[in-house]
Amino acid sequence: MKRRNLGWLLLGSLLSSSAWAESQLNLTKGVTDVSQNVYELHMLVMWICTVIGVVVFGAMFWSMIFHRKSKGAKPASFHESTKVEILWTAIPILILIGMAWPATTTLIDMEDNSNSDITVQVTGSQWKWHYKYFDQGIEFYSVLSTPKSQFDNRDGDNGEKWSNENYLLEVDKPLVIPVNRKVRFLITSDDVIHSWWVPAFAVKQDANPGFINEAWTKVNEPGIYRGQCAELCGKDHGYMPIVVDVRSEVDYELWVNEQKIAMTKAAEAEAQSLTAKLPMEELMALGEQTYAAHCAACHQPTGLGLPPAFPALKGSELATAPSKLGEHIDVVFNGRSGTGMQGYGKQLSLKEIAAVVTYERNAWDNNTGQAVQPADVKFIVDGTDGASISDATPVVEEAAVETPVAAAEVNLDDLSMDELMSKGEEVYNASCAACHQASGAGMPPAFPALKGSPIATGDVNAHISMVVDGKPGTAMMGFAAQLSPQEMAAVITYERNAWGNSTGDMVQAKDVAK
Numbered sequence: 113m114k115r116r117n118l119g120w121l122l123l124g125s126l127l128s129s130s131a132w133a134e135s136q137l138n139l140t141k142g143v144t145d146v147s148q149n150v151y152e153l154h155m156l157v158m159w160i161c162t163v164i165g166v167v168v169f170g171a172m173f174w175s176m177i178f179h180r181k182s183k184g185a186k187p188a189s190f191h192e193s194t195k196v197e198i199l200w201t202a203i204p205i206l207i208l209i210g211m212a213w214p215a216t217t218t219l220i221d222m223e224d225n226s227n228s229d230i231t232v233q234v235t236g237s238q239w240k241w242h243y244k245y246f247d248q249g250i251e252f253y254s255v256l257s258t259p260k261s262q263f264d265n266r267d268g269d270n271g272e273k274w275s276n277e278n279y280l281l282e283v284d285k286p287l288v289i290p291v292n293r294k295v296r297f298l299i300t301s302d303d304v305i306h307s308w309w310v311p312a313f314a315v316k317q318d319a320n321p322g323f324i325n326e327a328w329t330k331v332n333e334p335g336i337y338r339g340q341c342a343e344l345c346g347k348d349h350g351y352m353p354i355v356v357d358v359r360s361e362v363d364y365e366l367w368v369n370e371q372k373i374a375m376t377k378a379a380e381a382e383a384q385s386l387t388a389k390l391p392m393e394e395l396m397a398l399g400e401q402t403y404a405a406h407c408a409a410c411h412q413p414t415g416l417g418l419p420p421a422f423p424a425l426k427g428s429e430l431a432t433a434p435s436k437l438g439e440h441i442d443v444v445f446n447g448r449s450g451t452g453m454q455g456y457g458k459q460l461s462l463k464e465i466a467a468v469v470t471y472e473r474n475a476w477d478n479n480t481g482q483a484v485q486p487a488d489v490k491f492i493v494d495g496t497d498g499a500s501i502s503d504a505t506p507v508v509e510e511a512a513v514e515t516p517v518a519a520a521e522v523n524l525d526d527l528s529m530d531e532l533m534s535k536g537e538e539v540y541n542a543s544c545a546a547c548h549q550a551s552g553a554g555m556p557p558a559f560p561a562l563k564g565s566p567i568a569t570g571d572v573n574a575h576i577s578m579v580v581d582g583k584p585g586t587a588m589m590g591f592a593a594q595l596s597p598q599e600m601a602a603v604i605t606y607e608r609n610a611w612g613n614s615t616g617d618m619v620q621a622k623d624v625a626k
Contacts, residue, residue, distance in 0.1 A: 139151050139154050140311060140312065142311065142312045142313060142314050143312050143313070143331050143332055143333045143335070143337065143358075144312075144313050144314060144329055144330055144331055144332060145221075145330065145332070146218070146221055146222055146313075146314045146329070146330075147312060147313060147314035149214075149217075149218045149221065150218060150314045152214075153214050153215055153218050156211070156214065157211055157215075160207060160210070160211060164207075222314070222327075223326075224328070225296050225326045225327075225328045227294065228294045228295065228296035228328060229290075229293040229294050229295065230245065230247060230289065230290070230293060230294070230295045230296065231245075231246040231247060231295075231296045231297075231298065231557075231558070232244065232245055232246070232287070232289070232295060232296070232297055232298070233246065233297075233298045233299075233300070233558070234287075234297050234298065234299045234300070234308050234319065235299075235300050235301065235302055235319070236299075236300075236301045236302070236303075236306030236307075236308065236319035236341065236345070236352075237301065237302035237303050237306075237454055238303055238304065238345060238346050238348065238452065238454065239256075239341075239345065239346065239348040239349065239351055239352040239409075240253050240254060240255040240256075240352065241253070241254045241287075241308070241352070241354060242254075242302075242458070242459075243287050246558070248368055248371075248372075249372075249375075250368065250371045250372070250375070251458075252285050252371075253285070253458075253459045254283045254284065254285045254286065254287065254354075254355070255283060255284050255285075255405075256280065256282070256283060256284075256351045256352065256353055257282045257283055257284045258279065258280055258282060258351075278338065280350065280351065280353060281338045281340070281353045281355070282353070282355065283353055283354075283355045286336070286355035286356060286357040287354070287355065287356045287357065288356075288357045288358075288359060288364065288367050289329075289331065289356060289357075289358055289359075289364070290358070290359060290360070290361045290364035290365075291331055291332070291333065291334045291358050291359065291360055291361065291364075292330065292331070292332065292361070293330065293361070294328060294329075294330045295328060295329055295330070296326065296327075296328045297315070297317070297326065297327045297328060297329075298324050298325075298326060298558050299317045299318070299319045299324070299325045299326070299327060300319055300320065300321070300322075300323060300324050300325070301319040301320055301321040302321065302454060303321060303452075303454060304321065304345050304346060305318060305319065305320055305321070305343050305345065306318070306319040306341050306343050306345045306352070307319060307341055307342035307343035308327070308339070308341070308342075308354065309339045309340060309341070309342040309354070310329075310337055310338070310339035310354055310356055311339060312337040312339075313329040313331065313337065313339075313356075315327045315328075315329055316342060318343065319343075322546055324555055324558065324559075331358045333358070334358050334359055334360055335358055336355065336356070336357055336358075337355075337356045337358065338353065338354065338355055338356075339353070339354035339355075339356075340352065340353050340354060341353075341354070346452075348409055351409075378461070381461070381463075382461055382462055382463075382486075385461070385462055385463045385486040386462070386486055386487045386490055387487070388463075388485070388486065389485055390463070390466075390467075390483070390485060390486075391483075392470070392474075392483045394467075395466065395467045395470040395471070395483055395484070396467075396470060396471055396474060396475075398463070398464065398467035398468075399467035399468045399469070399470050399471025399472070399475075400471050400475070402460065402464045402467055402468040402471070403468050403471050403472065403475075406456065406459070406460070406468070407468065407472075410422040410452065411423075411424070411425050414426065414476065415472070415475060415476040415478075421451075421452050422452060425472050425476070425478075426475075426476035426477070426478065427476075427477075427478065430443070431472045431473050431478055431480075432473065432478050432480055434480065434482070437469075437473075437482060437484070438492050440469055440472070440473070441465070441469055441484065441488065441489055441492045441493070442492055442493070444456055444465055444468065444469055445457040445465055445489065445492070445493050446493070457493065461486075462486035462489045462490055463486045465486075465489050466484040466485055466486045466488065466489050467484075469484045469489075470482065470483050470484045493593060494593060523596065523597075523598050523621065524597060524598070524620075524621040524622045524625055525598070525621065526620045526621075526622075527598070527601075527602070527620070527621075529605070529609075529618055531602075532601065532602045532605040532606070532618060532619070533602075533605060533606055533609060533610075535598075535599065535602035535603075535606075536602035536603045536604070536605050536606025536607070536610075537606050537610070538602075539595065539599045539600075539602055539603040539606070540603050540606050540607065540610075543591065543594070543595065543603070544603065544607075547559040548560075548561070548562050551563065551611065552568075552607070552610060552611040552613075562607050562611070562613075563610075563611040563612065563613065564611075564612070564613065568607045568608050568613050568615075569608065569613050569615055572604075572608070572615075572617050572619065572623075575604055575607070575608065576600075576604055576619065576623060576624055579591055579600050579603065579604055579624075580592045580600060580624060596621070597621040597622075597624040597625045598621040598624075600621075600624045601619040601620050601621045601623060601624045602619075604619045604624075605617065605618055605619045
């Protein structure tokens with residue numbers, strides 16, 4: 113009797129909701145209303161399935177035990193019953209409706225991105241996350257902070273990392289959001305498919321290159337919440353964590369102000385670096401540090417790479433030929449399409465890019481003697497011929513770099529309307545259609561429509577300014593560093609006359625150059 117009572121006690125404790133909630137094998141309840149709904153839906157369906165399983169298997173085993181042949185049971189001979197047929201069709205339908213109703217309600221809630229207080233663009237790339245706050249003008253990259261020497265066992269110390277419950281789940285800059293405010297996420301990718309997943313929020317959304325997926329959250333409790341990329345996105349997929357720091361509204365506003373001050377200081381430091389001439393020793397030290405943090409995972413600390421996906425830099429023509437210096441800078445800043453090499457222009461300062469290029473051209477016995485300055489990087493990325501820097505102003509340790517003062521010649525010739533429309537359509541499809549769509553319908557509210565919009569049918573000077581300089585606090589970036597005045601003039605003309613806009617405006621390169 114005691115054993116029977118103990119068995120029932122154990123069974124009851126295992127099946128209790130609190131035991132299931134605390135079990136590591138169960139879903140977590142999370143810290144949002146949606147995550148709570150998902151948990152309750154999961155438990156409801158689990159108990160329905162459990163009851164069905166107990167009834168079905170109970171009837172089966174009871175029949176096998178008490179109606180077996182050894183007990184003299186005779187098989188019954190009967191035909192189907194219409195009433196039974198109706199019952200075992202109706203009951204499953206009612207059960208499915210009972211599960212579908214809360215499931216549908218929860219799914220609708222998960223997709224309702226309306227009335228958000230904050231919008232954050234989340235962009236995945238190998239292997240980090242980029243966060244951009246549309247309403248604050250704040251953006252930054254979030255990268256795994258665990259040293260590579262620790263997670264590939266090169267330091268031989270396993271004790272510390274295994275004792276850290278957040279091993280491989282720490283980043284240098286977490287995403288910061290306020291408590292009790294609806295945050296909308298626009299999720300995309302720079303390269304391959306990623307997946308932004310934070311279990312405590314019940315948010316898991318694919319980041320697809322060329323597409324914008326949406327999600328949202330409203331967190332009820334301040335704290336640190338962690339997640340990971342949930343899509344196999346490459347060799348370092350396991351080193352792409354997500355950390356969200358949920359703060360009180362007061363602390364969040366303080367953080368926003370701190371970020372704006374830091375961005376202002378960074379911009380000032382960037383401007384000052386353009387007139388500085390750094391010694392080789394400082395460039396090499398900063399370059400080695402930058403290379404270890406951002407390049408060594410693919411190109412290896414030895415510079416030997418992992419061919420063919422990640423070519424060697426040691427002894428390579430790109431990193432040793434004087435005539436390739438401009439191309440080398442351009443590849444580090446803008447990346448190389450069609451390969452695994454991404455651009456670091458948005459992630460690193462001009463000083464860091466100059467330093468890492470200097471390091472790559474002088475480490476591992478490359479020994480070119482070239483010391484690249486931030487002004488040289490600025491000179492290349494502003495649209496100058498990539499090879500001219502090495503030909504016109506060789507940069508070597510013994511000779512300081514003279515900052516180039518003249519840009520390449522710019523074509524300001526006028527074009528006819530047909531030429532502008534043809535060239536504009538080509539530029540639009542290459543640079544604008546991914547966000548504003550080929551039809552000009554956009555993807556509001558992040559990427560507003562151009563068809564019939566005030567910006568494309570109103571003041572032409574405002575339209576030019578938008579394309580040239582972008583619009584702070586939105587996803588609209590300036591194209592002055594990517595397109596020539598003639599290309600910008602053409603695409604503006606196209607936008608003002610395509611899709612029925614028909615303003616008749618012809619914008620020329622000289623209008624943009626003003």
